[in-house]
Amino acid sequence: MSTSMRDDYFDLFDLRVEVVAPLGARLWCGSKIGDYFEVHGEMLQFQPGMAFSLYSLAAILPLLPAKQRPTDPHDWMTTDAEIACPDPNCPSRLRITRLGNRRFRHGDTTATLLKAE
Numbered sequence: 001m002s003t004s005m006r007d008d009y010f011d012l013f014d015l016r017v018e019v020v021a022p023l024g025a026r027l028w029c030g031s032k033i034g035d036y037f038e039v040h041g042e043m044l045q046f047q048p049g050m051a052f053s054l055y056s057l058a059a060i061l062p063l064l065p066a067k068q069r070p071t072d073p074h075d076w077m078t079t080d081a082e083i084a085c086p087d088p089n090c091p092s093r094l095r096i097t098r099l100g101n102r103r104f105r106h107g108d109t110t111a112t113l114l115k116a117e
């Protein structure tokens with residue numbers, strides 16, 4: 001990661017968010033085991049035929065920017081990767097997996113200028 005004016009690149013992890021649950025369990029939030037979407041930068045990449053409850057999305061959205069960034073190995077944000085469905089009767093979880101790095105340029109992602117060093 002760099003903050004110099006000539007090299008304004010930074011890396012974020014792509015993420016996959018996948019529905020996991022005990023086999024045969026009834027899911028009350030409308031998803032199916034194995035349904036997933038990916039996060040590339042700020043964009044959610046949904047797949048054809050896979051739908052997600054807005055309540056499930058509301059539960060997981062605040063965690064995604066932290067999961068996109070490197071975290072300390074001792075940080076719970078590094079080790080914990082499953083978010084429970086907010087419906088207390090639903091056994092599903094959303095599992096966040098870090099995929100490869102994607103490189104961005106500061107100047108392509110914001111109009112705010114970097115401070116001169």
Ligand SMILES: [Zn+2]
Pocket residue numbers: 027028029030085086087090091092
């Ligand atoms: Zn659910």
